[in-house]
Amino acid sequence: MKGTHGTPKSSSKKPYSGQSSIDVLAAQCEKCKKWRVIQSEEEFEEIRSKLSEEPFYCNRRSAVSCEDPADIEYDSTRTWAVDKPDIQKTPEGFKRHLVLRKDYSKLDTYYITPEGKKVRSQNEVAAILKSNPKYKGISPSDFDFGSPKVMEDTVPVDVPKKVPGSSNKKLKTTMD
Numbered sequence: 001m002k003g004t005h006g007t008p009k010s011s012s013k014k015p016y017s018g019q020s021s022i023d024v025l026a027a028q029c030e031k032c033k034k035w036r037v038i039q040s041e042e043e044f045e046e047i048r049s050k051l052s053e054e055p056f057y058c059n060r061r062s063a064v065s066c067e068d069p070a071d072i073e074y075d076s077t078r079t080w081a082v083d084k085p086d087i088q089k090t091p092e093g094f095k096r097h098l099v100l101r102k103d104y105s106k107l108d109t110y111y112i113t114p115e116g117k118k119v120r121s122q123n124e125v126a127a128i129l130k131s132n133p134k135y136k137g138i139s140p141s142d143f144d145f146g147s148p149k150v151m152e153d154t155v156p157v158d159v160p161k162k163v164p165g166s167s168n169k170k171l172k173t174t175m176d
C-alpha cells in the first residue's frame with residue numbers, strides 16, 4: 001500500500017466528458033503514514049516518478065511535519081485509487097487522464113496529445129510519435145496505460161455491481 005495515490009471523486013462524472021475523474025491527489029508519508037494532499041498534477045507526477053528511490057515524507061511540503069494532522073483520511077467518504085510507484089512523468093504538452101467507469105470497476109487511462117487527440121494505447125502513441133517529427137525524443141515507453149487500482153473498500157455501496165457474464169455492449173451502442 002505504499003505509494004502515491006489519486007483519489008477519484010465518489011460521485012463520478014459522466015463518462016466521455018473528456019475530464020479526468022481524479023479530483024484530489026495525495027501522497028502517503030513513508031514515516032507517519034499520514035496522507036498529504038498534493039496540489040498540482042506536475043508535483044504529483046514528479047513524486048510518483050521516483051517514489052521507490054525517494055519515498056515521500058511530510059517534510060517535503062514546506063512548513064509541514066509528521067506532527068501535523070493528516071490532510072485527508074483514507075476512508076470511504078471518497079473512492080480511492082492506488083497508483084503504482086515509478087510511473088514515467090507525462091511528456092510535456094501531453095495530459096494523462098483517468099476516467100472512472102460507471103460501475104467503479106476500473107479507471108481507464110488515456111493521454112491527450114497537445115493537439116487534443118485522445119490516445120488509448122501504446123500502439124496508437126507509437127504511430128503518432130512516428131508521424132510527427134516534432135515529438136522526436138519522446139518514446140512510447142514514456143506513456144503508461146496502466147491504471148491505478150480502485151480500492152474496493154472505498155467504493156460507494158449503492159453503485160450497481162456488474163453482473164458477471166452479462167455484456168454492456170448493447171447499451172453502449174445505443175448511447176453512441
Ligand SMILES: [Zn+2]
Binds near residue numbers: 029032033058065067
Ligand atoms: Zn509524516
